[in-house]
Amino acid sequence: MISLSRKQEKRALIIEAAAKVFARRGFASTLMAEIAIEAGIGKGTLYEYFDSKEDLFFTVFEWFVKATEAKAQVSISALGGSASDRLQALSDSLMNSWADMKDMYSLVMEFWSASASSQMRQQFKKAFRQGYGDFRQIVSTLIRDGIEHGEFQPQVDIESVAAALVGTWDALLLQAWFDDDFNPLTAARGFMTVLINGLTAKPRKL
Amino acid sequence: MISLSRKQEKRALIIEAAAKVFARRGFASTLMAEIAIEAGIGKGTLYEYFDSKEDLFFTVFEWFVKATEAKAQVSISALGGSASDRLQALSDSLMNSWADMKDMYSLVMEFWSASASSQMRQQFKKAFRQGYGDFRQIVSTLIRDGIEHGEFQPQVDIESVAAALVGTWDALLLQAWFDDDFNPLTAARGFMTVLINGLTAKPRKL
Amino acid sequence: MISLSRKQEKRALIIEAAAKVFARRGFASTLMAEIAIEAGIGKGTLYEYFDSKEDLFFTVFEWFVKATEAKAQVSISALGGSASDRLQALSDSLMNSWADMKDMYSLVMEFWSASASSQMRQQFKKAFRQGYGDFRQIVSTLIRDGIEHGEFQPQVDIESVAAALVGTWDALLLQAWFDDDFNPLTAARGFMTVLINGLTAKPRKL
Amino acid sequence: MISLSRKQEKRALIIEAAAKVFARRGFASTLMAEIAIEAGIGKGTLYEYFDSKEDLFFTVFEWFVKATEAKAQVSISALGGSASDRLQALSDSLMNSWADMKDMYSLVMEFWSASASSQMRQQFKKAFRQGYGDFRQIVSTLIRDGIEHGEFQPQVDIESVAAALVGTWDALLLQAWFDDDFNPLTAARGFMTVLINGLTAKPRKL
DNA sequence: CATGAATGAGGCTTCATTCAT
DNA sequence: GATGAATGAAGCCTCATTCAT
Numbered sequence: 001m002i003s004l005s006r007k008q009e010k011r012a013l014i015i016e017a018a019a020k021v022f023a024r025r026g027f028a029s030t031l032m033a034e035i036a037i038e039a040g041i042g043k044g045t046l047y048e049y050f051d052s053k054e055d056l057f058f059t060v061f062e063w064f065v066k067a068t069e070a071k072a073q074v075s076i077s078a079l080g081g082s083a084s085d086r087l088q089a090l091s092d093s094l095m096n097s098w099a100d101m102k103d104m105y106s107l108v109m110e111f112w113s114a115s116a117s118s119q120m121r122q123q124f125k126k127a128f129r130q131g132y133g134d135f136r137q138i139v140s141t142l143i144r145d146g147i148e149h150g151e152f153q154p155q156v157d158i159e160s161v162a163a164a165l166v167g168t169w170d171a172l173l174l175q176a177w178f179d180d181d182f183n184p185l186t187a188a189r190g191f192m193t194v195l196i197n198g199l200t201a202k203p204r205k206l
Numbered sequence: 207m208i209s210l211s212r213k214q215e216k217r218a219l220i221i222e223a224a225a226k227v228f229a230r231r232g233f234a235s236t237l238m239a240e241i242a243i244e245a246g247i248g249k250g251t252l253y254e255y256f257d258s259k260e261d262l263f264f265t266v267f268e269w270f271v272k273a274t275e276a277k278a279q280v281s282i283s284a285l286g287g288s289a290s291d292r293l294q295a296l297s298d299s300l301m302n303s304w305a306d307m308k309d310m311y312s313l314v315m316e317f318w319s320a321s322a323s324s325q326m327r328q329q330f331k332k333a334f335r336q337g338y339g340d341f342r343q344i345v346s347t348l349i350r351d352g353i354e355h356g357e358f359q360p361q362v363d364i365e366s367v368a369a370a371l372v373g374t375w376d377a378l379l380l381q382a383w384f385d386d387d388f389n390p391l392t393a394a395r396g397f398m399t400v401l402i403n404g405l406t407a408k409p410r411k412l
Numbered sequence: 413m414i415s416l417s418r419k420q421e422k423r424a425l426i427i428e429a430a431a432k433v434f435a436r437r438g439f440a441s442t443l444m445a446e447i448a449i450e451a452g453i454g455k456g457t458l459y460e461y462f463d464s465k466e467d468l469f470f471t472v473f474e475w476f477v478k479a480t481e482a483k484a485q486v487s488i489s490a491l492g493g494s495a496s497d498r499l500q501a502l503s504d505s506l507m508n509s510w511a512d513m514k515d516m517y518s519l520v521m522e523f524w525s526a527s528a529s530s531q532m533r534q535q536f537k538k539a540f541r542q543g544y545g546d547f548r549q550i551v552s553t554l555i556r557d558g559i560e561h562g563e564f565q566p567q568v569d570i571e572s573v574a575a576a577l578v579g580t581w582d583a584l585l586l587q588a589w590f591d592d593d594f595n596p597l598t599a600a601r602g603f604m605t606v607l608i609n610g611l612t613a614k615p616r617k618l
Numbered sequence: 619m620i621s622l623s624r625k626q627e628k629r630a631l632i633i634e635a636a637a638k639v640f641a642r643r644g645f646a647s648t649l650m651a652e653i654a655i656e657a658g659i660g661k662g663t664l665y666e667y668f669d670s671k672e673d674l675f676f677t678v679f680e681w682f683v684k685a686t687e688a689k690a691q692v693s694i695s696a697l698g699g700s701a702s703d704r705l706q707a708l709s710d711s712l713m714n715s716w717a718d719m720k721d722m723y724s725l726v727m728e729f730w731s732a733s734a735s736s737q738m739r740q741q742f743k744k745a746f747r748q749g750y751g752d753f754r755q756i757v758s759t760l761i762r763d764g765i766e767h768g769e770f771q772p773q774v775d776i777e778s779v780a781a782a783l784v785g786t787w788d789a790l791l792l793q794a795w796f797d798d799d800f801n802p803l804t805a806a807r808g809f810m811t812v813l814i815n816g817l818t819a820k821p822r823k824l
Numbered sequence: 825c826a827t828g829a830a831t832g833a834g835g836c837t838t839c840a841t842t843c844a845t
Numbered sequence: 846g847a848t849g850a851a852t853g854a855a856g857c858c859t860c861a862t863t864c865a866t
Contacts, residue, residue, distance in 0.1 A: 007829095026323025028234035032857065042831040047858065106322035113319030115384065116312035117232025128384040153403075160396025163388070164374050167381060171373025178321065178334040182369070190366025197359075198404025238840060239849095248848040250842080259840065419850095438735025440646040444836065454852040459837065518734035525731030527796065528724035529644025540796040572808025575800070579789025580782050587785055590733065590746040594781070602778025609771075610816025650861060651828095660827040662863080671861065831863080842852080 011049050014039045019060045023107045027057055027114060054120055061111050061124065064104070065131055071097060076138060083146030084196045090142070091192050094169050095185040098176060105177050136162045143199070152199040165195070217255050220245045225266045229313045233263055233320060260326055267317050267330065270310070271337055277303060282344060289352025290402045296348070297398050300375050301391040304382055311383050342368045349405070358405040371401070423461050426451045431472045435519045439469055439526060466532055473523050473536065476516070477543055483509060488550060495558030496608045502554070503604050506581050507597040510588060517589050548574045555611070564611040577607070629667050632657045637678045641725045645675055645732060672738055679729050679742065682722070683749055689715060694756060701764025702814045708760070709810050712787050713803040716794060723795050754780045761817070770817040783813070 017039035021030050032053055036043040050056040075093035079086040115124035139162040146152035168191065172184040223245035227236050238259055242249040256262040281299035285292040321330035345368040352358035374397065378390040429451035433442050444465055448455040462468040487505035491498040527536035551574040558564035580603065584596040635657035639648050650671055654661040668674040693711035697704040733742035757780040764770035786809065790802040 010829095024323070026319060029323060029325075031855095043857095044831050044833095044859080045829080048829070048831095053857070109315075109318040109322040112315040112380075113232060116315040117230070117235060119235075125384055132381050132384060156400055157396025160393040161400055163381060163393045164378060164397035167377025168370050168374040170380070171377040172370060174318075174376070175338055175369060175373055178331055178338060187366040187369045190363025191370035193409075194362055194367055194404040195401060196404070197407060197409050198400040198402070200410060201403060201407030203399075203403050204406060237838095242849095249840095250848050250850095251846085253841070254846070422850095436735070438731065441735060441737075443834095455836095456838080456852050456854095457850080460850070460852095465836070521727075521730040521734040524727040524792075525644060528727040529642070529647060531647075537796055544793050544796060568812055569808025572805040573812055575793060575805045576786050576790060576809035579793055580786040582792070583785025583789040584782060586730075586788070587750050587781060590743055590750060599778040599781045602775025603782035605821075606774055606779055606816040607813060608816070609819060609821050610812040610814070612822065613815060613819030615811075615815050616818065649859095654828095661861095662827050662829095663825085665862070666825070827864100827866085829863105829865095831860100833861100834859090835857105836859105837857095838855090839852100840854100842850100843848100844850095845848085 010041075014041070014046065014049055014056070015060055015063050018056050019064065019104065019107060022057060022060055022110060023104050026106070027053075027110050027118070054118070057110075057114065058120055058123060060107070061114070061127065064107060064111070065127060069131075069134070072135070072138070083142055083149065083151050084200065087139075087142055087146075087196060088192055090139075091169065091188050092185065095172065095188045098173055098184050101173070102177075105173065109177075132163075132166060135166045139165055146199065153202060155203075156199055161195075161199070216247075220247070220252065220255055220262070221266055221269050224262050225270065225310065225313060228263060228266060228316060229310050232312070233316050233324075260324070263316075263320065264326055264329060266313070267320070267333065270313060270317070271333060275337075275340070278341070278344070289348055289355060289357050290406065293345075293348055293352075293402060294398055296345075297375065297394050298391065301378065301394045304379055304390050307379070308383075311379065315383075338369075338372060341372045345371055352405065359408060361409075362405055367401075367405070422453075426453070426458065426461055426468070427472055427475050430468050431476065431516065431519060434469060434472060434522060435516050438518070439465075439522050439530070466530070469522075469526070470532055470535060472519070473526070473539065476519060476523070477539060481543075481546070484547070484550070495554055495561060495563045496612065499551075499554055499558075499608060500604055502551075503581065503600050504597065507584065507600045510585055510596050513585070514589075517585060521589075544575075544578060547578045551577055558611065565614065567615075568611055573607075573611070628659075632659070632664065632667055632674070633678055633681050636674050637682065637722065637725060640675060640678060640728060641722050644724070645728050645736070672736065675732065676738055676741060678725070679732070679745065682725060682729070683745060687749075687752070690753070690756070701760055701767060701769045702818065705757075705760055705764075705814060706810055708757075709787065709806050710803065713790065713806045716791055716802050719791070720795075723791065727795075750781075750784060753784045757783055764817065771820060773821075774817055779813075779817070 014035070018030075018035045021035045021038050025031075025034070030053075032046055033043050035056070036046055039046075046056065050059060072094070075090055078093075079089050081089075111124060111128070115121055115128055118124065136159070140158050143152060143156065143158050143162060147154050147156060147158070169188065172187055172191075175187075176182045176184040220241070224236075224241045227241050227244050231237075231240070236259075238252055239249050241262070242252055245252075252262065256265060278300070281296060285295050287295075317330060317334070321327055321334055324330065342365070346364050349358060349362065349364050349368060353360050353362060353364070375394065378393055378397075381393075382388045382390040426447070430442075430447045433447045433450050437443075437446070442465075444458055445455050447468070448458055451458075458468065462471060484506070487502055488498075491501050493501075523536060523540070527533055527540055530536065548571070552570050555564060555568065555570050555574060559566055559568060559570070581600065584599055584603075587599075588594045588596040632653070636648075636653045639653050639656050643649075643652070648671075650664055651661050653674070654664055657664075664674065668677060690712070693708060697707050699707075729742060729746070733739055733746055736742065754777070758776050761770060761774065761776050761780060765772055765774060765776070787806065790805055790809075793805075794800045794802040
């Protein structure tokens with residue numbers, strides 16, 4: 001009997017191979033055969049580890065979410081200083097990860113698409129809702145900290161800003177995906193300057 | 207001989223039928239047969255008007271972009287008042303269109319997905335780049351106006367803020383898609399308050 | 413739109429082609445592709461008329477049952493004379509159909525097998541139960557007639573004899589299937605002589 | 619070195635496990651893996667004892683035939699009394715074995731099916747021909763005995779009656795298989811009464 | 825000897841597209 | 846022009862069999 005860890009290793013190998021192929025071909029155009037080749041295994045072996053193409057796809061999705069969250073956690077745990085600084089640093093960190101993500105970003109779009117129309121849409125939607133919720137939570141906490149320390153204005157609508165900010169980062173990467181000349185880091189910097197100013201400065205009039 | 211307009215009408219009919227089906231099934235799961243039924247015509251007739259499923263899909267995309275732009279144009283041309291007011295009004299207008307768009311939003315995701323991996327990806331990417339660019343332009347102009355009228359701070363990075371803002375709106379709708387309880391209008395309001403404050407208020411230092 | 417009768421004709425064409433192939437290869441070894449070739453149509457066309465291989469197989473079964481019943485009906489309606497004569501004539505008629513059936517008899521075995529273990533077993537079992545029941549009914553009626561006319565002994569267990577007789581004919585054909593030298597007509601004659609004697613003669617003692 | 623009997627034991631174990639699975643799933647739907655589980659051994663081990671799935675199936679067939687013959691032999695050797703009584707007792711014995719056979723009867727149908735269309739059809743057909751022949755022989759002998767002792771009428775066509783009788787028993791079990799409410803023992807009794815009467819009574823006219 | 829992970833040939837089924845009517 | 850019956854390329858998945866451990 002193969003050791004459990006060995007089985008897990010192979011599973012991981014397949015997931016990463018599948019991620020690559022799904023990223024470059026999209027779900028529909030991806031052939032199980034191509035994933036097998038990418039993973040250096042036989043076609044049938046895929047089915048020893050996953051029930052179906054869709055099962056494999058969803059597993060790649062979960063793996064991707066986990067990996068992204070892990071990356072974000074690292075960024076956040078490394079943060080220090082004022083709330084403004086930490087917000088700025090988080091933004092920079094996320095935008096900097098763009099270079100690494102670029103090849104994989106099309107995966108995100110496949111996931112979105114799957115959440116919209118695949119047979120597994122409910123699973124995907126749920127996972128996305130959860131993921132966005134978690135991320136909003138992190139940003140909310142940062143902003144609330146800033147308010148409690150008197151750094152940000154107290155009347156700020158924390159939840160709305162957090163939701164929008166999370167979305168902004170997402171969308172900047174999306175624009176970078178569409179436009180090679182678009183630099184998400186620069187855009188985020190210019191934007192965060194204004195936003196942090198908006199969080200910090202006393203409103204002229206209410 | 208059928209008049210040109212008659213032919214155009216039928217074409218439009220097919221496009222709208224196709225949009226509905228693509229929206230509910232996604233590109234891959236949509237059957238040409240189902241589009242024909244939705245349009246109330248024969249399967250073969252589709253091919254009198256479109257070369258292929260992909261051709262039809264891209265045509266739906268162009269139709270969708272045009273319709274969305276038209277809606278945005280209406281919103282903008284109706285704007286008046288200070289730059290802040292106009293920015294706020296644009297935001298509200300976009301978020302309000304959510305109710306109408308909801309059923310069609312999955313189409314947007316299908317388009318993203320197509321831009322990532324379909325055989326027509328270049329066409330899609332180009333159109334998206336263009337679309338985002340056009341929209342950024344509109345917002346840029348609004349902000350520049352605000353600066354020139356002394357309403358917004360002169361050191362604001364116009365392009366970056368415009369790009370981010372466009373993305374934020376997009377992403378708020380995306381979150382609303384994933385989460386029925388998420389109200390994009392509310393979130394946009396809370397966020398725009400802070401952002402406009404950031405555009406307006408003099409930075410403390412720097 | 414193709415006329416209904418034309419559609420029915422093609423359906424019948426496919427059923428007969430499928431019957432041939434199922435008969436020579438068995439269900440499991442039959443390829444849909446081979447049926448298509450036998451029918452002189454494209455593989456995909458099969459699925460315009462039948463949902464699946466199993467659906468087609470069951471349809472062949474129903475067709476076969478109907479055809480067999482029709483043949484039996486003809487035999488019976490042509491009968492006249494004493495009950496003994498009619499019973500004998502029915503037996504001869506059934507055994508004589510052997511020559512025609514020979515090529516198709518393996519189909520019967522496939523049907524039995526399907527009733528035992530295929531996913532459609534319930535459907536098959538039910539149809540067989542029904543078929544045997546109908547046939548028993550016919551034979552019962554013949555025997556009852558004989559008794560009522562004082563030709564057969566009154567204490568005869570009608571149902572049991574009918575059931576057994578139906579089975580005997582079936583089994584003689586089965587033995588003919590296994591053994592080319594076995595002549596079911598001859599065997600049936602020798603047997604029917606004894607049986608009719610048993611129905612007719614007064615039992616020596618109880 | 620494992621003793622020969624040890625190897626034989628395991629072989630027998632596998633055969634019985636396979637018989638169970640073939641009986642409930644049929645040949646085509648049976649997975650070698652399931653047989654291995656039923657036998658409590660590894661999948662690969664099956665191939666230490668049998669060359670292929672078909673080889674195993676045929677071996678099960680041979681085992682089944684041998685077991686059935688053994689049972690019949692026991693029944694017959696226990697017989698005594700008049701030819702009529704012995705015939706009746708044989709019939710009862712066979713029908714009584716129905717209760718034990720019920721679970722395995724689907725195997726018989728699988729064997730029939732295999733004789734019709736499997737790649738091993740010749741082997742199966744031959745074995746069936748042989749089996750039916752052997753059984754006919756036994757019944758022939760009984761009837762001939764009856765004639766020689768003046769119990770049965772001399773003009774009886776021994777071979778035909780024997781063949782038909784063997785078939786009748788077979789077919790009664792078949793009907794019982796299709797119809798849970800059908801009692802083969804009862805039917806056989808009613809039928810044998812008539813048949814024995816037919817064998818015994820002087821024909822009215824020739 | 826025993827095992828079960830790995831394999832890939834093979835088949836059912838789907839569905840965009842064609843074309844005769 | 847309009848239709849839908851016919852098509853066959855293409856792909857997911859199954860599972861008997863192999864072979865390294």
